Amino acid sequence: MTDRADTLRSELRARLPDQLPPRLGVAVSGGGDSVALLHLLHEITQIEQTQLFAATVNHGLRPEAAAEADHVADLAARLGVPHETLLWQGWDGAGNLQDQARQARYRLLTDWARRNDIPAIALGHTADDQAETVLMRLGRAAGVSGLSGMPYARDQNGVTLLRPMLRITRQDLRDYLSRLGERWIEDPSNHDQKFDRIKAREALTGLGGLGISAQSLARVAENLAQAREALARYTQESARKFATIEGGDVCIDRNGFGLLPVEIQRRLVVGIIGWIAGQGYPPRGAAVDQAVTAVGAGQTLTLAGCLLIPHQDKTWFCRELNAVATETAAPQEVWDDRWVLTGPLTADAEVRALGEAGLPQVPEWRAMGKPRRALLSSPAVWSGENLLAAPLVDYSNGWKAEFASHRPEFYSSLLSH
Structure with missing residues (x-):
């Protein structure tokens, strides 16, 4: 024993x-x-x-x-x-x-x-x-x-x-x-x-006669895990070359994306979706293929709570407004499982999506150069129907938006799948 x-x-x-x-x-x-x-x-x-x-x-x-x-x-x-x-x-x-x-x-x-x-x-x-x-x-x-x-x-x-x-x-x-x-x-x-x-x-x-056992299949999985690790590092290197982070959104250079092997394109799409929408189970293969095609063709697509928006020679990956339209949180609490907003003490302040009602209340949103639909799902501070702040849309009024402590940095997240 x-x-x-x-x-x-x-x-x-x-x-x-x-x-x-x-x-x-x-x-x-x-x-x-x-x-x-x-x-x-x-x-x-x-x-x-x-x-x-x-x-x-x-x-x-x-x-x-x-x-x-x-x-x-x-x-x-x-x-x-x-x-x-x-x-x-x-x-x-x-x-x-x-x-x-x-x-x-x-x-x-x-x-x-x-x-x-x-x-x-x-x-x-x-x-x-x-x-x-x-x-x-x-x-x-x-x-x-x-x-x-x-x-x-x-x-x-x-x-x-x-x-x-x-x-x-x-x-x-x-x-x-x-x-x-x-x-x-x-x-x-x-x-x-x-x-x-x-x-x-x-x-x-019933597979023992072929030499297939729990131990042998577990070793096969281990061997393939090493290959997965190598592919993940290639994906991370590619993201550093062709992807930038803008206020919680990911912007992809479509020309650079098109030069990547299809497997790396797929992994990059899955990694971006997971980072924005949360680390649940990734989209199915057919949906990922559709997203890869949409990026290459400069098409708009909704996938797994994210929105893909072509803009000039880039494609923006952002949170879909419908996925967060009913999300609310108090200041200093986590909103959409990734944002924490802090600012001046206001008794009835509430964090909600900026949305169609809030964007017109932001004077200079067009100067940001981001697609309009990419701004709608950003976190904002409200008092009833009055917009107090939208820190990610250059309308801070003393407020700031930071990632929740448990959410990883984007590039490092590509190695944690």
């Missing part, structure tokens, strides 16, 4: 940052993978004097979910690890349930981490999860990025998500827990054939 546990700890530790942060989070659902991760991290952080915190997301989709969260809370208490249950509320039944639940899970976890000054969260994805991801993406004819699977680390909402067990199999973790005498919870959805991931899991069991 000791040798095997040492091997697991060593493998896991090798995939964590060289220097652990003073406070580290771990997401624990109660399943075997995350329970094993909690135990292993508890041992590692005790040695390295890092404080460990655990969180469980209760999606409220099954009657057993509350009891499962309580089970994790009891386990965490036994280990002396502070624990919090995060409840997902507000799903209206629209959209794909699994996708909505996944997005909510990451949002709840990163909000929890930021609230508790936790810079990184470890997640319990394994080599089996990576292999299943690769198989599913093969079925969608994915390219290099898709087939490189889940990264070991990535930034989301200003928090680093860590996946240190992508070389460890599900069975190894369950063997480890069995030797510890620790129990875990089996989610019944893990056997539901209506989910693509479960179909991929079943298909993987």
